[in-house]
Amino acid sequence: MTLSVSPPSAASVAELAAELAVLLGERSVSTELRARERASVDGAWMSPIISEQLPLGLADLVAYPTTAEQIGEAVAAAVRHGVPVTPRGKGTGNYGQAIPMAGGLVLDTSRARAVVEVGEGFVTAEAGAPMVALERAAGATGQQLWMYPSTAQSSIGGFLSGGSGGTGTIAHGSNDAGFVLALDVVHATGSPELVHVEGDEAMRFVHNYGTAGVIARATVRLEPLQDWRGVYASFPDFRGALSVLRAIGRLQPLPRLVSADTPEITATLPEDPALPEGRASLRVIADATTVDAVRALVEGAGGRVEDVREGAQVPLALSVLSYNHPIEWLQKSAPGVYFHVEVGGDALVERIEEVHAVYEGGLLHIEAGHTVPIGMLAGVYRSPEQVYAGITALNALGVSVHDPHQWNVDFQLGRTLETARTTDPRGLLNPGKLNADYAGPTKGAIR
Numbered sequence: 001m002t003l004s005v006s007p008p009s010a011a012s013v014a015e016l017a018a019e020l021a022v023l024l025g026e027r028s029v030s031t032e033l034r035a036r037e038r039a040s041v042d043g044a045w046m047s048p049i050i051s052e053q054l055p056l057g058l059a060d061l062v063a064y065p066t067t068a069e070q071i072g073e074a075v076a077a078a079v080r081h082g083v084p085v086t087p088r089g090k091g092t093g094n095y096g097q098a099i100p101m102a103g104g105l106v107l108d109t110s111r112a113r114a115v116v117e118v119g120e121g122f123v124t125a126e127a128g129a130p131m132v133a134l135e136r137a138a139g140a141t142g143q144q145l146w147m148y149p150s151t152a153q154s155s156i157g158g159f160l161s162g163g164s165g166g167t168g169t170i171a172h173g174s175n176d177a178g179f180v181l182a183l184d185v186v187h188a189t190g191s192p193e194l195v196h197v198e199g200d201e202a203m204r205f206v207h208n209y210g211t212a213g214v215i216a217r218a219t220v221r222l223e224p225l226q227d228w229r230g231v232y233a234s235f236p237d238f239r240g241a242l243s244v245l246r247a248i249g250r251l252q253p254l255p256r257l258v259s260a261d262t263p264e265i266t267a268t269l270p271e272d273p274a275l276p277e278g279r280a281s282l283r284v285i286a287d288a289t290t291v292d293a294v295r296a297l298v299e300g301a302g303g304r305v306e307d308v309r310e311g312a313q314v315p316l317a318l319s320v321l322s323y324n325h326p327i328e329w330l331q332k333s334a335p336g337v338y339f340h341v342e343v344g345g346d347a348l349v350e351r352i353e354e355v356h357a358v359y360e361g362g363l364l365h366i367e368a369g370h371t372v373p374i375g376m377l378a379g380v381y382r383s384p385e386q387v388y389a390g391i392t393a394l395n396a397l398g399v400s401v402h403d404p405h406q407w408n409v410d411f412q413l414g415r416t417l418e419t420a421r422t423t424d425p426r427g428l429l430n431p432g433k434l435n436a437d438y439a440g441p442t443k444g445a446i447r
Helices: 009-024 033-038 070-078 131-139 154-163 201-204 238-247 288-300 313-319 327-335 350-359 384-396 413-423
Strands: 061-063 086-087 105-110 116-121 121-125 143-145 178-185 193-197 216-225 227-235 257-261 282-287 304-310 337-343 363-367 374-380 401-402
Touching: 009 061, 009 070, 033 061, 061 216, 070 086, 070 178, 070 216, 070 257, 086 154, 086 216, 116 131, 116 193, 116 384, 121 131, 178 201, 178 337, 193 201, 193 282, 227 238, 227 288, 227 313, 238 257, 238 282, 238 288, 238 350, 238 363, 257 313, 282 288, 304 313, 327 337, 327 363, 327 374, 327 384, 337 384, 350 363, 384 401
Parallel strands: 061 105, 086 105
Antiparallel strands: 116 121, 121 216, 143 216, 178 193, 178 216, 227 282, 227 304, 257 282, 257 363, 337 374, 337 401, 363 374
């Protein structure tokens, strides 16, 4: 994979650092090696394929703007000096999206975290605002976010640039399906202007890692606050949990999250009496009015409800046991052993034995998705060839797969390339991530 721009010269970096110190303040710019190293990594360690290629890049300097306007000023200054810009939120992405592959400036937006306005059906916040802060601000007005990622401390800018779904996806799909109302975006043209875009135009800047424009401020959708309960259930085996996952996911009002794990994965999760040893776990963020229905489904399938919890922190606690987090715990329990792929389809329930058999040591973490079950399939890592051969085998079973072992923009690539021709004519935004010739080894990507 080739970079679209060359690393910047030492003179350009020094000149940019001096200008940013004036624009943002001396404490908001760093060329110290330790700061540069911290800003140049993300969660790419979860992929052994990417890990074998690390380090992929090192920032020449890091800037920490504290407002949306300062984000615009920093991007404009970098463009004027011809220095590449890699935007960064909280660094929780897993595919190397935030690694500065051409060096240059890492723009850490996590200090621009003001919640600007909460209105009827919307919240506006700066790019670095944590999703949990938006959820709390919405809750104070009797509302809640449509969705937030499993890492609830992720920033809104990072989630929109690199994420796709999470808690709330059952009802609302991915974050490119109506969640985003408007964005204020910085183009790489040398102007600090925040360009306001809404509707379809805003979608041009979602899920493409800041390669077409840097999100400085976002307005996303809220809905009326619901009374949630955390239901923890267990089953003697994974098949029991799978047997009720789709039915629970269709209860009305829809649950906010339904997650399930094999006994092997459950054993690696943080210790909790509601996660009994040797049993498969099923966890639900359920509307309070549906708890009895969840209990009936669980007990009717031979499971038992271990606990029902309430309180504002319960949904957050369950969220961090969803999506890629259980696989992360599995990997930590056996360092260097497991990899994963993102999967989706009814075959995850109906053909689970065949799905598990695709990879040596196959173990599935599953979620009730918007239309079909989705999840993370782990296996013992042997080689990239083994991983990609397994993807072909999964497709043959009717399982769609998204490849988490590459850093390329693979969602609406053509649209992003078209947009970037105008918004980033010199190719300075997150170089190395937007490759026109990227075809990828997979089909049926999960969104």
